[in-house]
Amino acid sequence: MKKYTLVTMMAVLLVAMLSCEDELTTIPKDTITDQGITFSANEMEMYANQFYTSLPGTMAAWAWESDAASDNNVPASFTSYPLAFGTQTIPASGGGWNWGNIRNVNFFLDNISVSEAPQSAQDKYMGEILFFKAFFYFDLMKRFGDLPWLSTTLDVDSPELFEGRLSRSVVADSILSVLNRSIEKLPTKTQTQEGRIHRDVALLFKARVALYEGTWEKYHAGTPFEGDGRDVNRFFVQARDAAEEVMEGGYTLYNDFSHPEIPNGFSYWRLFSTPSSEISGISEVLLAREYSADLDLIYWGQQIRTSGGPNGQGISKSLVDAYLCDDGLPISVSPEYMGDETLEDVTTNRDPRLKMTVSTPGMPIKISNGVVDRYELPFLTLNPWPNTTGYQIYKWLSPFIATEDASGNNTSNAVPLFRYAEALLIAAEAHEELGTCTQAVLDRTINLLRDRAGVPHLNAVVGFTDPNWNFPELSPLMNEIRRERRVELAFEGFRTDDLYRWAATDLIRAPRLGSKLEQWRDRPFEPAYDVDEVSPRVENVDGYISPLLQTFGEGEVGFDPSKNYLAPLPVDQLTLNPNLKQNPGY
Template sequence: MIMNKWILFITCLLTGVLAVSSCNKILDKPPLDQIPDDQLKFTATEMKLYSNQFYPAFPGWFPGAYTGGIFWLDNASDNLVHGNYNYSAQLSGTGTVPPSGGGWDWGNIRAVNYFLANYQTSTDDPAQTNTYVGEIYFWRAWFYFSLLKQFGDLPWYNRPLTTEDMEALQAPRVKRNIIVDSILQDLDQAVALLAAPGQAEPLRINRGAALAFQSRVALYEGTWEKYHNGTVFGVEGADYTKYLRKAADAALKLMNAGYYSISPITDDPRFGYWRLFNQKDLSNNPEMILWKKFDKALGLTHFGQNMMAYGGGNTGLSKQLVDDYLCTDGKPIAISSLYRGDNTLQLQITNRDPRLAQTFLLPGYPRIITNGDTTGRFILPDINLLGDGRCTTGFEIFKGIAPDDADGTGSSTASIVFRYAEVLLNYAEAKAELGEGTQQVLDQTINLLRDRVSMPHLSANVGFTDPHWEFPELSPLLNEVRRERRVELALEGYRFDDLMRWSADQLIRRPLYGAKYQQFVGKPFDPPLNNIAVSADGYIFPLKNTPASGGWQFNPGRDYLLPLPSNELVLNKNLKQNPGWK
């Protein structure tokens, strides 16, 4: 436990309870982890500080775009194509059993369990402390869910262990659905104890965040168990419908509570969706359930904007993602008369869902604004550069760029942890999986998102057949619900989890392409184009000369879960290795 600048920032800036001057005084005090356990009184202030240490676990711009930036997380998916085919060893199939570590880390679980085992000694009024107890229940759910996604079955620890707890330390893993039941119970506790939105301290976990997370966890497990059923990753005898029902119920509670709504576009519709993702302050946005704030004055910045404004980040949108956006008649490109082809970037966004033109850069778009003057506008994608400056596909990231926040001194663009759009999509998917995807459900969810960008409504009967549906074995409605999720949440870090829970290795083990190459030939690139890998039919093919030329070598009998480190198998003979790993 380290009370670093981020914790001080949470305490001073996010809660508004302590002034900056008082935080400076805290710097002179011992860090929280240096206070002996028997001296903790579990006052409301101590409880808040204890929870603060976990806030950096939320993904965001911090600490850096490549290690945690939300707009780079999709490199581990088929939405982006990173220049390093081995960016995600799990997808590329190149993972090995680590001797230690490898994500099998229980430090945070022990810390939250210590709190939950001892906070009852507090003499403070529960009205002042309950919300922090709720936060800790949320954190135990958060850390267990992270471990579950990586390793599947887990030991369940609900108390802090010591070296004397040999029996517990030698515990075997229990089935993943039992772990999920415990996670959902923790979130029930969190919902009961946390303050409601509007009553909670700003930028702290509240009841809305707990319900949103509960819908995410339950949907993940319900679809995992459904689509991995009968495989080595399935759960024998499990009832996946109870998790789908829980996902729908949690989402509906949040929808009915009226805390949040879809943020309307009130200015230029060409950029309204884009502006959701590049603001410094989201406190007045009705869609934001929880977000992270940065502050240059406190030295709490990130360099994500510089990476996006000054180069392609050695990544780019895949053709597969771009092709998934509908035309403005609500039909897919394979059957719409409005589709204008893909010979140029401009043609590709013509008559298409407006979210597409707000996700990758087009000529004339702003990249860098200095003192109100747009000195740097996008002209050509950085396919001619090398390393981090390169755009791999010709579709260069625009979603998330803040042109006025890339001055080289560090950026303070906010990052989103939970937004209401995800909750609506969780509800729509859970209901569709349950066979209850009625028109009313779609009008409550997906069609609200489409209204924001003036796209036609989705009908429960869909009304068309797309020959390129990614999941032809599923119903038209499920295909379109999944399409909407991909489009609305593109580049926000959801796609990897979606591919894993849907057992979608067929999408992982296929070649990934970029834009048509010919449109860039003869253009004034500096340095000139050189050695651009191109497919036989003329598309930029970033991974052509790598082992992933035919698709990542993902092993569907092994790579849906990570291996346990070998030292843990030696220390605990009751632990068994995950399928396919030796």
């Protein structure tokens, strides 16, 4: 294997270089400029390579952090998440209003006609570039809503630079149209190089985009954030059909992991702690980001083991409470629920995915040369709190320490980016939005996930009422479908987007709580830690850890639903183009 480096090929009139220490191991080393380019197969591959670093990277940088603005997580500081906590200000410039990637993909699309490469190569890289155009546009649409649509490469005096924004409905339709073209061009997974975009990745992304926009426009209808009022079912139909096409692709859920130190059935957990060298053998994973210790392409993997997760965060009580008991009932009605006085109680008789997500006493956190270090206590400390809630993440932790890294500081585990489970969840939700979610649909979607976890099946007639359903205005079945999505995809980068597309203001604003503080009394901590000393600062009236108590008191966080569903446009862009209008509330 070779060590790979990416070099960005920029559009005409732009000269730049992009290098990255942290990239897919499948990308070759080479350099190229836009001068004299012929769009040979090798040049097209290098051009496409630059965009792969835009895909999510390590657990610390993506999966955990992306949920930090949601009710799954409790950060020690809210300043890094200004929309969710209501502190967003209007930037003078920047603020995510960045169109460089769109310009670069358009340059490729405008100029590929000069290529004399075989048509199969042209189609492959055209498909990849179209995927990335949709990927970049979707990211901008989620952040800003209405957008200009740029179909071609622009220069500094192009009149399109001074046009206004199109309705997000039109933008979403355009993104889906681009993805349709991508799907037509891309090869199948077996026909392309490992680690590259293929047809089923584009299909799953299409399902993701369509479900997002359909639910956004449905649940934001009548607000300043709505679409153009057209029938949103067109999005749900596309989400359903694309997800089901993925489901017909022969993928299966990973369910064959066992280890003497890890309980049977932990194959779900193993998905997120699999070495890159083994990830290609897991059918469930459509696309992963791969790393290699041999190539010095690794990421910092010690944080879960030694500090409970990156950047002073912790799993929320809200997420822990969402897991069903092992009888298939929620904690509010199940006789199996042991209560939450201790970590041991709260994880007993529960959906096994809870113990695969939250660290529990006795689970291995480091296995090296036959020596097993087991989890005992959360890494709670006062200044700062590496773990803020007492609920410490176990998902994404690999206790298996390679001999070349006996300290366990680093990891070359793969990061799954697109997996079959998401297609199952999208299909179920889209069916329920369309009013067609039957028992047969559940049995080939959500109940496959429950079979792997060892949880009783979900019935179309749910059969119980949970007084703590997050969405009491919706059907019991929709509540359970959304619960399943939350549990299955926890800390994979979906929850914040889900809350925003569902217009779930109450959940975004709810106080962020952790475990019962009293259970940590008289436990030894390093550095020394005294429950009585810290309780006035972080203990709410019911005895739960509330890391943001000093900031928000016992009430809701500062999210403002009149504006914080979207980010503001920067001042300089509004000045340069008077046809751009600011987002609501700013």
